[in-house]
Amino acid sequence: MVLNPYKKFFTLCTLTFTVTFCLQLDPSEVLLVSFDGFRWDYIYKFPTLNFHRLIEDGVYVKQVSNVFITKTYPNHYSMVTGLYAENHGIVANEMYDPVLNKTFSMDTLDIYDSEFWEEAVPIWITNQNEGHKSGVAMWPGSDVNISGVYPSFYLPYNELVSFEYRVAKLIEWFTSNEPINLGLLYWEEPDDSAHLLGPDNPFMSKVIKEVDEKLGYLVAEMKKAGLWDTVNLIVTSDHGMEQCSSDRVIELDNYVDENLYTLVDRSPTVAILPKEGKLEDVYEALANAHPNMTVYKKEDIPERFHYIHNSRIQPILAVADLGWTILQSRSGGYLEGNHGYDNTEPNMHPLLLAHGPAFKRNVTKEAMNLTDLYPLLCHLLDIQPLPNNGSLSQVQDLLASTDPPFLSNYVDPESYASFVGVFLGSVLALAFLLIFIKHVTRSQMSAPEVEHPEITQPLLDV
Missing domain, CATH: 3.30.1360.180 (Gyrase A; domain 2)
Known part of the structure; x- marks a missing residue:
């Protein structure tokens, strides 16, 4: 009996590619949500049923140490770059650049000047450079042409656009024919109201209740769309808030x-x-x-x-x-x-909640650094992080599995060696297969009579 080369080829291919791809972990989908100015202890000061449900079903970091200065633009850019403000260049909400001789202000169109944003690369660009799609709803900087790139899908900033509409767009992007794997969602509350009222004002109870209802709405819509068990949801904020006084x-x-x-x-x-x-x-x-x-x-x-x-x-x-x-x-x-005070002050700190297949359940952690969020996001998305001030090792205890993805997200020589080994092994296996096919094909073209046919029988019944 002459060996069937095509059957053998199929078997060897199956073995080779099964070994290679079984080593990979499918990159997961991530939705990062920021409720601007949500102080870490609001969930204890006011009724927040949906926040507490998320805590019971996922992971909870009580206080996130954010970057100085504790304002909106610096911290939102730190979340998506993993850098301190001095390194990513968005050092305040109001800036003057003596090199560019330009000003930057939240009150003007200066914020759309890309030169202010290009000292760092936000995660949506890195994600897209690795072949994925990103969808961003109102995140600071997301509607700026940074290094010639916008998010795959985004909403130009307009504070009049409802939270519900923003959620609907993200659900649409996650469930489209060419879905995103990274979503970012920004909401202005409770920051806007706390500036006017102060965080100690009794009327803040209604504001926080409304934010809690927004979270509940988001969770319900994710469940309705079949995303709740597949998308890793992370809820956090940029900073806290402090009560001021005309006497101070x-x-x-x-x-x-x-x-x-x-x-x-x-x-x-x-x-x-x-x-x-x-x-x-x-x-x-x-x-x-x-x-x-x-x-x-x-x-x-x-x-x-x-x-x-x-x-x-x-x-x-x-x-x-x-x-x-x-x-x-x-x-x-x-x-x-x-807000904007010393970032060691607890009242400047937000919290962080997370739920999804990548995270543990009902786990509480006392603290983390905001800069650690970026390497965590890169790990979940299976993309290579750019140099940053964070550390994945500081937040790995939040993950259900600490095994790194096949394409390592860390600057670790052993990880690179593992990747190179698998890659070279696959190349050698493919080269062997090509030589084998060529040899067997030639043998079949002029196959000699077999004196001892039992020698040609396969050792395994394939």
């Missing part, structure tokens, strides 16, 4: 001439650009001006802030104590609630 206001006009400087970013962390030749005058006037305000020259900013090494950080930085407000004058606009 520091007026810079009482200490320094306003004509000597420009106020770039505002309370409670104030970025000051002195006029040419006036740095020492401004610094000396403010250094010991008020016991609840700490003033630094740029080079003296504490290293723990990771807030020195960028040209957009101004020569003088004034930081108010928790609950205090720094204004140029009383006419500068006072808020009942604010």
